[in-house]
Amino acid sequence: xxxxxxxxxxxxxxxxxxxxxxxxxxxxxxxxxxxxxxxxxxxxxxxxxxxxxxxxxxxxxxxxxxxxxxxxxxxxxxxxxxxxxxxxxxxxxxxxxxxxxxxxxxxxxxxxxxxxxxxxxxxxxxxxxxx
Amino acid sequence: xxxxxxxxxxxxxxxxxxxxxxxxxxxxxxxxxxxxxxxxxxxxxxxxxxxxxxxxxxxxxxxxxxxxxxxxxxxxxxxxxxxxxxxxxxxxxxxxxxxxxxxxxxxxxxxx
Numbered sequence: 192x193x194x195x196x197x198x199x200x201x202x203x204x205x206x207x208x209x210x211x212x213x214x215x216x217x218x219x220x221x222x223x224x225x226x227x228x229x230x231x232x233x234x235x236x237x238x239x240x241x242x243x244x245x246x247x248x249x250x251x252x253x254x255x256x257x258x259x260x261x262x263x264x265x266x267x268x269x270x271x272x273x274x275x276x277x278x279x280x281x282x283x284x285x286x287x288x289x290x291x292x293x294x295x296x297x298x299x300x301x302x303x304x305x306x307x308x309x310x311x312x313x314x315x316x317x318x319x320x321x322x
Numbered sequence: 323x324x325x326x327x328x329x330x331x332x333x334x335x336x337x338x339x340x341x342x343x344x345x346x347x348x349x350x351x352x353x354x355x356x357x358x359x360x361x362x363x364x365x366x367x368x369x370x371x372x373x374x375x376x377x378x379x380x381x382x383x384x385x386x387x388x389x390x391x392x393x394x395x396x397x398x399x400x401x402x403x404x405x406x407x408x409x410x411x412x413x414x415x416x417x418x419x420x421x422x423x424x425x426x427x428x429x430x431x432x433x434x
Contacts, residue, residue, distance in 0.1 A: 220329070220330070221331070222329075223329040223331040223332065224329070224330075224331040227331060234349075234371075235367075235368055235371060235372075238353060238356055238367055238368075238371055239364055239367050239368070241357065242356050242357055242359065242362050242367050243362050243363065243364065243367060246362070256357065260353050260354075260357055263353055264346070264349065264350050264353055267345075267346060267349045268342075268346050271340075271342040271345050271346055271349075272342050272346075273329075273332055273342075
């Protein structure tokens with residue numbers, strides 16, 4: 192009886208796998224290409240952001256541009272390299288860890304810079320004018 | 323594992339001759355070039371990054387062998403940084419030479 196139940200279960204899994212095979216096959220076969228192309232486009236986007244958009248002269252903008260440049264290089268490395276036998280945690284590549292690190296650095300620098308630049312205006316209690 | 327023995331995409335990259343180490347070095351040089359560039363718009367940034375990388379990929383190794391002074395990766399970085407500038411300079415020189423060669427000769431003054 193347990194043998195029949197096991198057979199029925201594996202048959203249902205086979206049927207379910209065949210139902211999604213076409214989509215899954217396309218994604219699995221082209222997963223590397225999709226990752227590489229998207230990382231390359233993201234690297235170009237970061238480069239554009241660092242060189243064109245962040246042109247103002249404000250405090251810490253150079254650090255933000257530097258972090259974006261490093262993030263762009265890490266994204267390009269993630270697009271170029273492949274380590275099928277070297278997975279750190281749940282499929283994270285070492286280059287993916289670099290992307291995470293530099294993304295974290297960019298966000299931290301952006302938070303600090305935004306905090307410095309855009310202080311909320313408080314009303315002065317004595318004069319009544321905004322400070 | 324960068325020998326191209328994995329997915330079809332890796333085999334394609336290997337077939338068109340893209341070495342990841344050299345490509346990364348060239349792209350890093352192109353990033354430095356873009357960050358110090360004067361004229362900036364979306365097209366110039368994208369074109370400089372891509373062309374710097376491609377110049378480093380396809381000319382980095384031959385130039386490293388020709389110079390025989392720096393390792394290949396360092397040469398690829400320098401080529402990625404300087405490649406677009408050298409090409410722009412060379413093309414502007416060539417354009418000036420062509421324009422000066424095709425310009426009409428000065429007309430002789432009076433007394434001829």
